[in-house]
Amino acid sequence: MQANIDESLATPSLTAQVHRRLRDDLLRGVLAPGAKLKVQALAESYGAGASPVREALSSLAAEGLVERLDSRGFRAAPASVADFDELVRARCWLEEVVLRESLLAGDPAWEEALVVAHWRLKRLIRADPAWEGAHAAFHQALLAACPSPTLRGMAETLRERAERYRAVAKSVAYPGRDVAAEHAAIAEAALAREVPRAVALLQEHYRSTAAFLREALAKR
Amino acid sequence: MQANIDESLATPSLTAQVHRRLRDDLLRGVLAPGAKLKVQALAESYGAGASPVREALSSLAAEGLVERLDSRGFRAAPASVADFDELVRARCWLEEVVLRESLLAGDPAWEEALVVAHWRLKRLIRADPAWEGAHAAFHQALLAACPSPTLRGMAETLRERAERYRAVAKSVAYPGRDVAAEHAAIAEAALAREVPRAVALLQEHYRSTAAFLREALAKR
DNA sequence: GACGCGTATTCTATCGATAAAATCTCTCGA
DNA sequence: TCGAGAGATTTTATCGATAGAATACGCGTC
Incomplete structure (x- = not known):
């Protein structure tokens, strides 16, 4: 993505900055699912006018992280068990083809990147703040060789939506489960x-x- | 989609109207791929201010119909043979799972809707202006029973992107091909x-x- | 004590204006 | 003839203001 490079060099437009920070806050759960997003409040909080905020919210609505109520403004996309189930289903089915095509097209460079991503993930324990990032990187590396950027982007969108749920129930434990072994088996x-x-x-x-x-969601 | 009903009852916000008309014009090729989209010009043309136009463009950018240049405004997403090929590949792979799940989940109501959609399509010749719509409806009916609205939505997004290319080369003929027979075989x-x-x-x-x-694209 | 209605307040959607940035144009010099 | 550069022009990104909805509040009534 050269866009990232450009963004870091050139002054990102205010809209882009707001878009990024809003997305971050949504994914990290700072803006809780279902919460009302008041334009003016956000504008102040991000030090911008109403227009960039509004524009960013429009984009995020198209990405599914934000919901638009007819003429009642925006709110963070609500989270529910039903929505979560649907999301997981969609991910399983979508990544079924994306992973398959990635495996069919992966070259030696892809293999090496995957080995590295797995290596990095293996060395961290789940409590480490770096774990989340390494985990995301591992899953992305798996799919990275799929020749369709469109489908990879869609998988990425779904991953982001799923991340929101992880934030909701971040203290969840996985008793009787060896996540590291699962990753190892997948990589292998x-x-x-x-x-x-x-x-x-x-x-x-x-x-x-x-x-x-x-389970954690239902308990809340 | 109850949203459609609501939209037709309530006065659609200006942003929503502009969004809709812009999308239409992009899909129909009125705004050619690659064309510069000047905010002010569009605003006048749609009888709105700059803010709604800008917001609509932001959404469309997230949907992939419009491209955002760092600080040089917007342009209609460019069309190229490479992009088209990628699009077709993505569609084939995505609809592979969506169609499969639709077939696995389809109930009698779905069957009937599919039969009707096919019937309507069969009765039209390709030159009929209604053909496009019936064709889209047939393909949508095929996928309609897939239990994941997210994946269906993604398939729909790709269909729209493909529609743009059909507009580019609308006079294309399909010598030596029986499209109706293909549809019949698929439905069967x-x-x-x-x-x-x-x-x-x-x-x-x-x-x-x-x-x-x-072929038609390359010739242009 | 709960409900319904009218008013006050809060927000949204949208406009018009403006500074900053990009593009175009025209002139001058090699 | 071609290219560089200054200046004029267009266009973008963003702000502040405002009309119109929607919501919240408080009062009177049953």
Whole structure:
């Protein structure tokens, strides 16, 4: 993404800055799901006028992180068990093809990047603040060789939506589960290009994470 | 979609109106791919101020129909053979799972809706202005039973992007091809719930349409 | 003590104006 | 003839103000 480079060099437009910070706050749960997003309040908080905020909210609405009420402004997309279940289903099905095509197209550079991402993830414990980032990077590395940027982008969008739920129930524990082993198995199957096994493992990984999260959500 | 009903009852906000008209003009090719989109000009043309236009453009950028240049405004997403090829690939892979899940989940009501959509399409010739709409409705009916609204929405987004290319080369002919027979075969396989055959036929349908369009595009 | 209605307040949606940035144009010099 | 550069012009990004909705509040009534 050269856009990132450009953004870091050139002064990002206010709209872009606000968009980024808003997204971050939504993903980290600072702006809780369902919360009303008052334009003026956000504008002050981000040190900008109403127009950039409004524009950023429009984009985020198209991305599904924000909801637009007819003429009642915006609110953070609500989170519910039903929405979460649907999200997990969509991810399993979408990544089924994205992972398959990634495995079919992956070259040696992809393999190496995946090995590195897995190595980095392995060395961290879940409590480490760096774990989240390494985890995301690992999953992204798995899919990175899929020749369709469009589908990769869609998978990324879904990953972001899922991240919101992780923030909601961040203290969740995974008793009786060895997440590291799951990652290792997925990486191994991927590097061996065993498409059906890799897909099954990945889906199982998502589904069992989902089961724990769902429980935590329901309890809230 | 109850949203549609609401929109038709309540006065749609100016932003919503502009968004809709802009999307239409982009899909119909009135605003050609790559064309510069000057905010002021659009505002006058749609009888609105700059803010609603700008907001609508932001949304459309997130949907991929419009591109945002760092601080040089917006332009209609450019069309190229490479982009088109990528789009077709993404559609084939995405609809592979969406169609499969639609076939696995379709109930009698879905079957009937599909039969109706196919019937309507069959009765029209390609030159009829209503054909485009009936064609879109048929393809949508195929996927309508997929239990994931998210994935259906993504498929819809890709369909829109593809529509733009059809507008670019609208006079294209399909010599030596029986499109109606292809649709009939797809509908038949779908109703018989023969997943692999239906998927293969659908992908073949997209790929051969793509081949003709690609040729027309390259000639331009 | 709860409900419904009219008013006050809060927010949203939208406009018009403006500074900063980008692009175009025209002139001058090699 | 071509290219560089200053200046004029266009266009973007952003702000502050405002009309119109929507919501909250308080009062009187049953």
